[in-house]
Amino acid sequence: MATITLKINGQEVQVEEGATILDAAKKAGVYIPTLCYHPYLPLEEACRICVVEDVRRGWSTLVAACVFPARQGMVIETDSEKVQESRKTILELLLSDHPNACMTCQATGDCELQDLAYRFRVKADAYPGERHKHPVDSDPNPYLHIDMNKCVLCRRCIRACHDVQGADIWTKVGRGFEQRISTAFELPLQEAGCEFCGHCADFCPVDAIGFRSGRYEMRAWQLQKGTTICLQCPMGCGAVYDTYKGKVVTVHGDFKAPSNTGALCKVGRFNYNFVNTPDRLQTAYVRDGSGDHAPTTVDAALDTAAAKLAEIVEKHGGAAVGVLAGGMLTNEEYYLLQKLARGALKTNNVDNVAGPWQLPLYEGLSSSLGWGAMTNPLDDIALAKSLLVLGSNTLEKHAIAALRARKAVRNGAVMIVAHPDRVALTKNAEKHLAIQPGSESSLLCGFLKVIVSEKLFDAAFVEKHTQEFDKLERSLEKITLKDVAERTGLTEEAIQDAARLYASKRPSFLIYGADMAQEPANESLYRMGAALQMLLGSVGVPGGGFAAMGVSGNAQGAADFGAWPKYLPGYRSVSQAAARKTVSNLWGVEVPGEGGLSWPQMFEAIEKGELKALYVVGVNPFELGLPERAVESALAKLQLLVVQDCSKTKAADYAHVVLPGAAFMEKDGTAVNCERRVQKLTAVMAPLGDARADFDLIQGLLGRLKADLAPADRAQAFDEAVQLIKDMGPLRYAALGEKGPCWPIREDGSGTDRLPLSEDKPSLKFFAARL
């Protein structure tokens, strides 16, 4: 691309062709004020506060720097009298219809208009005249506070709603002085279909659209900001937390984060009550002789828990103990937890809540593709030309994947959403297939059938990169579309049309989000998904891949670091002696060879009296979807229940020992998101009272049970674990920076974004399709 040289305030700057004057000024370090402009939104040119003087021979003109392209030989003045005057007038006109009630405004101290008015020393009453009188707090929703009197019509909210979220709720209505930001038919947000992602409030430069939380309780400068990774779903979004006195006030998207680039979902944005709740555990409890919970020090509680665990292992063997972790732990915590189970408690009965859903994902994909996780980064979804979305209500459970899919649709892709309900994403879809719940696997089978029998696949890709196509072909001969139609509840024609549509444009992206509300899929679903993508030549290419996503925030890390019964860290099978030996050698203790129980099996084993002790970390067993009675009865049967959580759950009532843990934003450590990105978490505040991060508590237990197994700190735990995880081998805790790499990690520490395809020999494998 050609380079352009221009002069800004007498200083020469070189920029690429296509850059704006503002880009050039930034490069030259020259300040130009902006208001409607935002680096992460499309350009709008609504406010003109960024005017600069474009000096030509003998005359000059004012242009908007944020949109005006830089040209060769341009002479720009950003601070001339003409510019100063013009900016001042623009600001004064803006203020002439602004409440100027900064004293009581929530945005004070964090308001772009206020900052500009201050900087340019404008008078608020330079132009007395008519002012708008919109109702204050005009929308009854529980999340956002709307006061359109403060609106400066920058339209960032409209752009954020369209370009970031793709919900298209906000729009501009009316003309001239009557122009305002509104929803269609002036409906309240909820009725207008708002998804409450909060992006509009995040981008609003003033307080026209603001957050309700913290309003009239604290000012902007009292908030402490901290950036970490949200672990509430497997997207692994970077999130900036505003905290005040140990409570989360507001959450913002981190623009620098690779998976979400500033976006957040409703859950990440507004679900932090589990941190702010008055039920937070601030001290440890041990059940005394009378059966009551007596508060005690954390160390004393750890002593009790360790002694009782050792006693049960001594008496009944490791098989009588189970360890169950939640979905929001760090890698180091998962690693330590399974080390505790296998190394100290002599059992493979260790699982995380997401385990049963992650297992078929890993086994299905690793056998088909060579690695058992998502094939591409999330960003790639936006490059797809056709999309098939299955499984969870994507906008709620795996929001970033849904946002990227919407972006692809805006760029001309076709999307098919298969879900029993008309979920919000269907409004952007070309087709909605209202399938029977749980029939995703059958639908994929139907797609394979149509694409193979009508020869819609990429024969060259199949020839070059895949093996055992005949196996798939033969298995499909036995399956009829009629069977598929019966299972899915669709007509044969609908399946044919959808499959043809999906195959008509490439690259294509298959999005499947697992859902805890549904039974785990079997590995055949993942193999058929992989097969579909292989047929379409859409694996490991930009815009073509399989977004297979688990059910919890660090489901990928839990699997990678071995916190499940079937595999040791690095997917080393427990049933293989050689794998056990590698781990045993590293740890210096024998790893048990007896198979472990998944968490649903653990509850069955408790019921049967086989499992006598349970250590629960960061999960409420009453929220696992099991019948409440069954959980009550199981917990009551245990000889020892150790509950470690950040708040007092119902399970704590049944516990013999309660340990006060921390929430994910109070932790340091690492996590792996669904796109295999190893990211660093940095605590944004300290755990409350005596509470400690789960790592410290697990380490305390491990130290008491088998001191030589306990690593000194998180870094040591991580660096030890990656010795067992081939794909992460070269990673070091201390070297992990702001933007984590995606595993497999190369020798130089860089990541691998997409599944590599071998040029020499076929690396992908078909399996028989199953209805």
Added chain:
Amino acid sequence: MEQILQDVDAVIDQWGAKPESLLQIMLDVNHKFNYLPKESLLRISERLRMPISQVYSVANFFKVFSLTPRGRTMVQVCTGTACHVKGTPKLLDRMRQDLGLEPGQTTEDLALTLETVNCVGACASAPVVVVSGETYSEMTPNKMAALIKEIKAKSA
């Protein structure tokens, strides 16, 4: 309701269900019903696969569109300087008094919609009222009342 949607579908089919046809479709629908019923906008949004917020925004932008039902006859009262001086406010007062009608509003029987315009270029005959393209000169409140009576009678 069903009839409205059928009519809207016919218009969309004529122009093609694509965003480029939005204005033409809206003009035809507006012409057909003399306003844009809410259901028609929802249908257009759905079939053109455009966000309803965008469709609504366009409907709001152009003066030719109305989102509320309009009368069969348009009564435009000039509020230009000359007309204003020569008594337009009195004409509007009479409308308010007789029919409870503010500028921009429509009578309940949909007979007429009262509108103000800013100058029709007939200042010599001020104050003027334009009804369906025909200009009425040197209006007085009484003449205005008679004119409205006539329109309502014709409409019934």
